[in-house]
Amino acid sequence: MTGGATRPIAVVGPTAGGKSELALDLAERLGGEIVNIDAMQQYRGMDIGTAKVPIDQRRGITHHQIDVLDVTEVATVARYQAAATADVERLLAAGRVPVIVGGSMMYIQGLLDGWSFPETDPDVRRRYEDELAAVGVAEMHRRLRAVDPAAAASILPTDGRRIVRALEVVELTGRPFAASAPQIGEPRWGTRIIALDRDTAELDDRIRERTRQMFADGLVDEVRELMRHGLVEGRTASRAIGYVQVLAALAGEYDLETAEELTFVGTRRYVRRQRSWFRRDHRIVWLDASAPDLADRALDTVHG
Template sequence: MPRPVVALVGATASGKTGLSLDLAERLGGEVVNTDAMQVYRGMDVGTAKLPEAERRGIPHHLLDLYEVTAPATVALFQGWARDAIADIRGRDATPVLVGGSALYTRAILDRFEFPGTDDSLRRELEVELERVGSHALHQRLAGVDPEAAAQILPDNGRRVVRALEVVALTGRPFSASLPRLEYVDPLTVQVGVDIDRPTLDARIARRVEEMFANGFVEEVEALLARGLADARTASRAIGYREVMGYLAGDRSLAEAIEQTTVATRRFARRQDSWFRKDPRIVWVAHDDPDRVEKAVGAVERLGG
């Protein structure tokens, strides 16, 4: 029997990284990154990328693949991750997926077919995005597909444009093309890290403070020299856009720190809301001393 696919899910700063290493050690596994921004070289501090020296010698996949100027999409990531999973299982090891991008995780695990694209239509929408802003386009999306609008942040202009493109091309809501709750491989288990909001908020505030203390501004300066400002994907990462605003003189450093904290907390709430809708997830408390045993138990019940 092939090894199961294990995915650790939950809000950012909830403790997924540490648990992923524990599980990989226990299950003879290798870690597959499912964070959309950790694929970029140099985006380390702001994405809380685990330094190689702290990976306990466990192989990690889908980190540092591209320069920041390269675009990345859910469709591309799906292919990369599924190839990595097949490679790991082919060597009789257990793939342990971990990362903060909920849509990416679902696209990898579940049946998810991607609608086509239309370059001309996409360009028209991108021109309009530049002219009226993402919030105005998000309002339009809410009028034609409220379910999709509820799942996309108003300032995520790229995803708003993609949703409107799919609606125009297919005549169906973008939400109709989102992943179904049906695993591609039945030997899949999701383990969620459960954490209360006050504790999570405090962790996020501490993480953001540490990011700025550990050279986050300098990291963004270096990435700007490599084209970050014009990058379609990387420039939208939480924290990076706030620091770019600080470096451009649009806000103070204190404001950049506060805005990064607020945006991260908002993102964490959306992550939690997304994952709570999935009844297949086995939840373990972030501070449960038996959380590793309980997560391993969930895998063993699956047949691993």
């Protein structure tokens, strides 16, 4: 465990809860740096749809694991785990406080609990990807539910990539997908974990407003530009909430108004999953994101 003021702080919780602002406040007060733990913020050019803090609003605070992948590259927990671990340990060695912020659930467990996934088998993976293309995501989710109901319950029925990965792990290991998950114990480096939440109606309003603002700020043009750089071919980037809906609209499947509504619905559904996931972690201290003295309360938690 890392002692004293140099232990990391993780700010997690549902999307649109206010994590980025609190993380900046904490990093500013503690002389720390930000370590991103949002999977899609790793992608260069995916700025509006991921609610990435603009560079001119980062208060001069260094951010790690942001803009480290091209949209054609596959984002994996294993890559992130190795890179972010190196960032955290380098900051600790320099006496800087790593402020880890984001809401990607498996990435958080990968970093703080050392979640190691089984190796992939290209032939098995390719077979399931071919089946996904042939029969569709709903049928693949049904097949996963038949062999691993717990995994099917935790994976969105529209998330073809994770469904394929779960089926691959089940086939390769002969065990449920979750069997590779770590036991929740002392987090690495003695990290203090804070989660932000809000009243459900308030959070839904924030999600709707943020979605509206993303489309107003040029999400569609951002997607068009990223298409020139291979977004459609990107196995993980193209499936990000907001981007997948805009891509479908640009392909003529529905209009942009529908894309905006489906982005809101998809984000709200994802938030429900995040809440359920994080509530199972007894180490987390929950704070009301609407509290006026939020940063002070967070610091009391860190130093308590």
